[in-house]
Amino acid sequence: MAGEFDLIATYFRPLAGPEGLGLVDDAACVTVSGGADLIVTKDLIVEGVHFIGDEPAQDIAWKALAVNLSDLAAKGAAPSLYFLGLSLPADRPEAWVAEFASGLRACQDAFGVRLAGGDTTASRSGVTISITAMGSLPSGTMITRSGATVGNDIYVSGSLGDAALGLKMVQGDLDCAPALRDRYLRPMPRVGLGQMLRGVASACADVSDGLLADLGHICAASGVGARVDQVCLPLSGDAATLVGRDSALWPCVYSGGDDYELVFTAPREQAEHLVRIARDCDVPLMRIGVIEAGNECHLVDPEGNLVQSAHQGYQHFR
Amino acid sequence: MAGEFDLIATYFRPLAGPEGLGLVDDAACVTVSGGADLIVTKDLIVEGVHFIGDEPAQDIAWKALAVNLSDLAAKGAAPSLYFLGLSLPADRPEAWVAEFASGLRACQDAFGVRLAGGDTTASRSGVTISITAMGSLPSGTMITRSGATVGNDIYVSGSLGDAALGLKMVQGDLDCAPALRDRYLRPMPRVGLGQMLRGVASACADVSDGLLADLGHICAASGVGARVDQVCLPLSGDAATLVGRDSALWPCVYSGGDDYELVFTAPREQAEHLVRIARDCDVPLMRIGVIEAGNECHLVDPEGNLVQSAHQGYQHFR
Numbered sequence: 029m030a031g032e033f034d035l036i037a038t039y040f041r042p043l044a045g046p047e048g049l050g051l052v053d054d055a056a057c058v059t060v061s062g063g064a065d066l067i068v069t070k071d072l073i074v075e076g077v078h079f080i081g082d083e084p085a086q087d088i089a090w091k092a093l094a095v096n097l098s099d100l101a102a103k104g105a106a107p108s109l110y111f112l113g114l115s116l117p118a119d120r121p122e123a124w125v126a127e128f129a130s131g132l133r134a135c136q137d138a139f140g141v142r143l144a145g146g147d148t149t150a151s152r153s154g155v156t157i158s159i160t161a162m163g164s165l166p167s168g169t170m171i172t173r174s175g176a177t178v179g180n181d182i183y184v185s186g187s188l189g190d191a192a193l194g195l196k197m198v199q200g201d202l203d204c205a206p207a208l209r210d211r212y213l214r215p216m217p218r219v220g221l222g223q224m225l226r227g228v229a230s231a232c233a234d235v236s237d238g239l240l241a242d243l244g245h246i247c248a249a250s251g252v253g254a255r256v257d258q259v260c261l262p263l264s265g266d267a268a269t270l271v272g273r274d275s276a277l278w279p280c281v282y283s284g285g286d287d288y289e290l291v292f293t294a295p296r297e298q299a300e301h302l303v304r305i306a307r308d309c310d311v312p313l314m315r316i317g318v319i320e321a322g323n324e325c326h327l328v329d330p331e332g333n334l335v336q337s338a339h340q341g342y343q344h345f346r
Numbered sequence: 347m348a349g350e351f352d353l354i355a356t357y358f359r360p361l362a363g364p365e366g367l368g369l370v371d372d373a374a375c376v377t378v379s380g381g382a383d384l385i386v387t388k389d390l391i392v393e394g395v396h397f398i399g400d401e402p403a404q405d406i407a408w409k410a411l412a413v414n415l416s417d418l419a420a421k422g423a424a425p426s427l428y429f430l431g432l433s434l435p436a437d438r439p440e441a442w443v444a445e446f447a448s449g450l451r452a453c454q455d456a457f458g459v460r461l462a463g464g465d466t467t468a469s470r471s472g473v474t475i476s477i478t479a480m481g482s483l484p485s486g487t488m489i490t491r492s493g494a495t496v497g498n499d500i501y502v503s504g505s506l507g508d509a510a511l512g513l514k515m516v517q518g519d520l521d522c523a524p525a526l527r528d529r530y531l532r533p534m535p536r537v538g539l540g541q542m543l544r545g546v547a548s549a550c551a552d553v554s555d556g557l558l559a560d561l562g563h564i565c566a567a568s569g570v571g572a573r574v575d576q577v578c579l580p581l582s583g584d585a586a587t588l589v590g591r592d593s594a595l596w597p598c599v600y601s602g603g604d605d606y607e608l609v610f611t612a613p614r615e616q617a618e619h620l621v622r623i624a625r626d627c628d629v630p631l632m633r634i635g636v637i638e639a640g641n642e643c644h645l646v647d648p649e650g651n652l653v654q655s656a657h658q659g660y661q662h663f664r
Contacts, residue, residue: 062380068429068463068480069463070429070430070463070464070465070476070478071431071465072431072433072465072466072474072476074467074470074474076469077433077467077468077470111386111388111478112388113390113431114390115390115392115395145386145387145388146388147388147390147476148390149392149395149396150392150395151392151394151395151472151474152392152393152394152395152471152472153472154469154470154471156390158388158431158465158474160386160429162386
C-alpha cells in the first residue's frame with residue numbers, strides 16, 4: 029500500500045471539485061452567496077491508531093473535536109457547527125457514551141460550536157469517530173498553505189513538544205509534569221488567533237504531524253524552502269527542563285506532533301502587527317525562521333549546522 | 347447499551363443547535379445568506395455491520411455515497427459536494443482502494459456531485475467509511491418528516507423489497523434474478539424526484555430501515571397514524587414472482603429496508619400534480635395509504651385485517 033498522500037493524490041484528487049483545493053489543504057472552501065465562505069473539515073479518529081483506548085472518554089471526545097477546530101483555525105475560519113459519526117462496539121458500556129458526550133460538551137462550550145447532525149452505528153471492533161466541522165469567514169479571506177514567499181518570516185504560536193512528551197508519559201516511558209499529559213489529551217486549538225491572522229499570514233498550517241512536517245507542507249504547497257533556528261523554538265518550562273536533562277528528547281519538539289499550535293508565514297512588514305495580535309489573543313508568537321528559495325526545510329543550530337531536514341511526519345500505512 | 351435512538355436523544359440531542367433539527371432528521375439545515383439553505387448529511391458505513399466485506403469495492407463505494415444522496419433527496423435538496431473519511435487496514439491491497447475510488451467516480455458522475463475533502467487513516471480492523479454530503483435548496487423549502495396531516499395520501503416511489511431479496515441472494519439464502527442483487531448493491535437514490543417534491547410533499551423520508559419503519563418515523567415526527575394497503579405496495583416483476591411463490595417473503599417488501607425509495611405524504615389536491623411529476627421523473631409513484639389520526643402505522647390486507655404494525659426497523663446496539 030502506498031502512503032496516505034500518494035493514495036489521495038492517485039485515487040481521490042481526480043474526483044475532487046475546485047472546492048476541494050486539490051485535497052492538499054485539510055479543509056474545503058465552499059463559496060456561498062452573501063459575502064461569506066463556508067469552511068468545512070473532516071477528521072477520522074480511530075481506536076488503536078489515534079488513541080490507545082483506555083484514555084478517559086471525555087478526553088477522547090475533546091480531542092476528536094479539538095483537532096477539527098484546529099484545522100479550521102489554520103484557515104482563519106470562525107467555527108460554528110460540527111457533525112459527529114460514532115461507531116462503537118455493542119459491548120461498550122453506556123457510561124462510556126455519556127462520558128464521551130460530556131467531553132464533547134466541554135469542548136463545544138469552550139469554543140462556541142454546536143453539534144448539528146451525524147450518525148451512530150455499531151462497530152465490529154473498536155471505536156471510530158468521524159467529525160465534520162464547519163466555519164465561515166469573509167469571502168476570499170481563507171488562509172491557504174500556498175501563499176508563503178521568499179523572505180517571509182516563519183512564526184509559531186504557543187510552545188512545542190509538550191504533547192509529544194505528554195504522550196511518552198501516557199505510555200509510561202517518561203515521568204514528567206501532568207501539564208504535559210493534559211496538553212496531549214486536551215489540545216487547545218488556536219481558534220481566536222487563526223481568525224486574527226486573516227489578511228496577515230501569507231500561509232498557515234496547524235501543527236498536528238510535527239513542526240517540520242507541517243512547515244514542510246507549507247513549503248511544498250508554496251514552492252519554497254525554509255530555514256528554522258532550533259534556538260528559537262518555543263518550549264514550555266516543563267519541556268525545557270526535560271530537554272535540558274536529555275537532549276535525545278529534542279525530536280519531540282520539532283517532529284513530535286499533536287501540538288495543535290499554528291505555524292505560519294508573514295511578510296516582514298507584519299512584524300509589529302503580529303506583536304499586537306499576540307497581545308490581544310494572549311498567545312505567545314515566536315519568530316522561528318525565514319522562508320528561502322529552494323524546496324527543503326532545514327532546522328539549524330546556532331552555528332548554522334543542520335540538525336534535521338523536514339520529513340513527512342506521520343503517515344498512515346507507512 | 348440503549349438503542350441508537352435513545353443514545354442520540356439522551357446524549358447528543360442536548361448538544362445540538364437549531365440546525366440539527368433535534369437530530370431526528372437525517373440531515374441538518376444550515377441557513378446561509380443569499381436565499382439558499384445548505385443541507386448536510388453524514389452516514390458511517392462499517393465493514394461487518396453495513397456490508398459483509400467481500401462485496402466488490404466499487405459497489406461498497408457506490409452504496410456509501412448513494413445512501414447519503416438518498417438522505418438529501420428525501421429533504422428535496424440538490425446534492426453538490428461530499429467529504430470522505432476512509433479508515434482501512436494497512437494490509438488492504440492498494441487495488442481495493444483503486445476499485446473503491448472507481449465506484450465513487452461512477453456514483454458521483456451518475457448524480458452530479460463532487461468530492462470536496464476528507465481524511466484517510468489506518469484502522470485496526472475492517473473498513474469504516476464516513477461520508478458527509480451537502481446539497482442546497484431555496485431557503486425554507488426543505489421537506490421535513492413532521493408535516494404529515496390527517497387525510498394526506500401516502501405515496502412511495504419505485505418498487506419495494508428488491509434490495510432485501512437481493513441481500514438474501516448475496517447471503518446465499520435465495521436464488522433469484524441478478525437485478526435484485528444489483529438493487530441491493532447499487533441503490534439508485536431518488537435525487538431528481540426529491541427536488542420535484544418541494545412544495546408538494548408534506549413530509550418525506552427515504553426507505554432505508556424498511557417502509558413501515560420509515561413511515562413510522564414520519565408518523566412519530568408528525569404526531570399522526572397511518573393505514574397502508576398491502577395490495578397497493580409496488581413490487582417489481584422479479585419480487586412479485588418470488589413473493590407469489592413464497593408468501594413468507596412478504597416482510598422483505600414492507601420491512602426489508604435498503605430500498606432507498608422515497609415514502610412521502612401529500613394533500614389529496616396534489617394527486618394530479620404527482621402524476622405529472624412521476625411522468626417527468628420517469629419514476630413510478632404509488633399511492634399506498636392514508637394518514638389517519640392516532641399514533642400507529644398499520645399495514646392491512648384487502649379485507650382490512652391487520653398484517654403488520656410499524657416497528658422500529660433496524661437499530662444498532664439492539
